[in-house]
Amino acid sequence: MPSWTQEDWVEDAGENGFRCLACNKIITDEHLQKEEHINRVETWREWKRVKESGYQAPKQFHLAYVPCDEANPNSERWIKCLLCNKFQQDEWSHIGQVGELDPSGSKEHLKNLRNYEWYKDQVEQGRMKYHPEAAKASSAPTRSTAKAAPAKATAAPWANFRSATAAAPPVAEVAALPEGWEEHQSEEGIPFYFYPATGKTQWERPTATTSTAMVAAEAGQLPEGWVSYEEDGHTAYYNATTGETSWEPPSGST
Numbered sequence: 001m002p003s004w005t006q007e008d009w010v011e012d013a014g015e016n017g018f019r020c021l022a023c024n025k026i027i028t029d030e031h032l033q034k035e036e037h038i039n040r041v042e043t044w045r046e047w048k049r050v051k052e053s054g055y056q057a058p059k060q061f062h063l064a065y066v067p068c069d070e071a072n073p074n075s076e077r078w079i080k081c082l083l084c085n086k087f088q089q090d091e092w093s094h095i096g097q098v099g100e101l102d103p104s105g106s107k108e109h110l111k112n113l114r115n116y117e118w119y120k121d122q123v124e125q126g127r128m129k130y131h132p133e134a135a136k137a138s139s140a141p142t143r144s145t146a147k148a149a150p151a152k153a154t155a156a157p158w159a160n161f162r163s164a165t166a167a168a169p170p171v172a173e174v175a176a177l178p179e180g181w182e183e184h185q186s187e188e189g190i191p192f193y194f195y196p197a198t199g200k201t202q203w204e205r206p207t208a209t210t211s212t213a214m215v216a217a218e219a220g221q222l223p224e225g226w227v228s229y230e231e232d233g234h235t236a237y238y239n240a241t242t243g244e245t246s247w248e249p250p251s252g253s254t
Contacts, residue, residue, distance in 0.1 A: 004027075004032065005018060008045070008048070009021045009022045009041050009044055009045070010027065013026060020037065020041075021044060022037070022040040022041045022043070022044035022045075023036070023037055023040050047076075050065070050077075051076075051077075055077050057127075057131035057133075057134035058079060060094075060095070060097050061097070061098075061123065061127060062081060062082050062083040062094070062097065062098070062123050062127075063079055063080070063081060063082065063088070063094065064079070064080055064082055064126055064127055064129075064130040064131055065077040065078070065079060065080075065130060065131070066078065066079075066080040066087070066126075066130055068087070070241075070242065077130075080126075081093075081094035081109065082119075082122060082123040082126035082127060082243075083109065083112045083113070083116070083119050083122075083123055084106075084108055084109050084112055085122075092104060092105065092106075093105055093106040093109055094106070094109050096109060096110060096113055097113075098113060098116050121236070121245050122243070122244075122245050124201070125200075125238065125243060125245060126243045128194070128201070129243055132196075177193070177205070177206060178206055178207065180195055180196070180197055181193055181194070181195055181206045182194045182195075182196065190203075191205075193205060193206050195229075197227065200229045200238065222237070222249070222250060223250050223251070225239045225241040225242070226238070226239050226250050228249075237249060237250055
C-alpha cells in the first residue's frame with residue numbers, strides 16, 4: 001500500500017480507492033503530481049489546524065475569522081479583511097497594516113489603508129464581533145474624525161482622566177450601568193464602555209438616556225437589524241447582522 005495512504009488528508013473510499021479530502025477527488029498518480037493538489041493540501045492543513053485551535057484571532061487587527069455563510073454563524077470560518085470587506089484569497093493582498101512605512105497589499109487594500117479613518121469603526125466593530133476577547137484586551141475605543149468638523153488638538157482621554165483623578169475630591173458612588181452595557185479597561189487601565197448589541201464603544205459612561213435611544217431605534221424606527229448611536233456629536237448607523245456601518249440613514253428608515 002502506498003505511503004501516502006497514511007496522510008491526514010486521505011480518506012478510504014472503499015471500492016473506489018482513496019479520496020483526497022483537500023480536493024474532494026479520488027486519488028490517482030496524476031492527481032498527486034498536480035501543483036493545485038499540493039497547494040490545496042497546505043491550505044487544508046492550515047484550515048484544520050485553525051479549526052482545532054478554535055479560530056484564534058489573527059495577528060493583524062484588520063483580519064478576522066468570519067463565517068463563510070453569513071446566514072449560518074456555525075458555518076466554516078475563513079479569514080476576512082475587515083478593512084476591504086473581502087475574504088482573503090492569498091497571503092499578500094491584505095497583509096499591510098496601519099502604521100507600516102511601506103505596507104504590502106493590493107491597490108484596493110493600500111487605498112483603504114491611506115483612508116483608514118473612514119473604515120476604522122468598521123474594522124473595530126468587526127474585530128469585536130468575531131474576536132471579542134482579543135479586541136477588548138488590545139483596543140480601547142477611538143474617536144473617529146470622519147465627517148467631523150476640524151478641531152483644536154486636545155489631550156488624550158486618559159491624560160484628562162489622570163489629571164482629574166489627582167485633583168478631584170472623593171465622589172459619591174457611581175450609578176449602575178444601564179441594561180446591555182459592559183465596562184472594560186484599556187491597556188492604560190482607563191475604563192471604557194461596550195454595547196454588544198451594536199458593537200459600540202465609548203469613553204463616556206453611558207446613561208439611561210443613551211440606552212433608551214438605542215432601544216427606540218431597535219423598536220422599529222429603523223429597518224430590521226439596524227440601530228443608531230451618537231459618535232462625536234453625529235448620528236451613525238450600525239447593522240449588527242452584517243457588521244455594516246454608515247453615516248447616512250439606511251434605506252427604509254422612518
